[in-house]
Amino acid sequence: MIYIKFIDKDYFLKNNNISFFQKAITNIFYFILPNANLDYDRVVGNVYYWFLEFEDILSCPIREIGLDINLNIIVKTPDKRNNGYWTDLEIKLDYFLEKFQCNKVKQEEFENLWKVIP
Numbered sequence: 001m002i003y004i005k006f007i008d009k010d011y012f013l014k015n016n017n018i019s020f021f022q023k024a025i026t027n028i029f030y031f032i033l034p035n036a037n038l039d040y041d042r043v044v045g046n047v048y049y050w051f052l053e054f055e056d057i058l059s060c061p062i063r064e065i066g067l068d069i070n071l072n073i074i075v076k077t078p079d080k081r082n083n084g085y086w087t088d089l090e091i092k093l094d095y096f097l098e099k100f101q102c103n104k105v106k107q108e109e110f111e112n113l114w115k116v117i118p
Contacts, residue, residue: 001053001054001055001056001107002053002054002055002056002057002093002104003051003052003053003054003104003105003106003107003109003110004051004052004054004093004096004097004102004103004104004105005049005050005051005052005102005103005105006049006050006096006100006101006102006103007048007049007050007100007101008047008048008049008050008100009100043074043075044066044075044085046068046069046074047066047067047068047074047075047085048067048068048069049066049067049071050064050065050066050067050086051064051065051066051067051105051109051110051113052064052065052086052096053110054093057093057094058092058093059092059093060086060087060089060090060091060092061084061086061087061091062087063076063077063078063084063087063110063114064076064077064084064085064086064087065110065113065114066085067113073113073116076113076114076116
């Protein structure tokens with residue numbers, strides 16, 4: 001298994017440049033369209049740190065944990081109700097290594113976060 005963490009470089013852009021009108025439209029879409037992540041779609045924009053688990057270097061993420069800027073776990077997927085943000089996409093490890101400043105994480109650190117109930 002491979003574990004990485006990175007800061008979502010678009011965090012401040014997502015949270016500071018959204019107008020009232022954009023928020024209203026987004027809420028309407030969330031109400032009308034079915035969600036892949038019933039419990040997390042509305043908070044995924046608040047994720048500052050991502051922790052991802054990969055089976056190997058050629059695989060897509062298996063599990064993901066998202067922490068807010070205060071280090072509170074706000075996303076932990078997949079689970080029975082939620083597919084996941086990154087785990088629902090066909091994106092391999094090399095994409096994350098190219099697009100983000102990733103740091104390797106020990107399995108123990110990831111598993112300890114996974115055990116926490118958000």
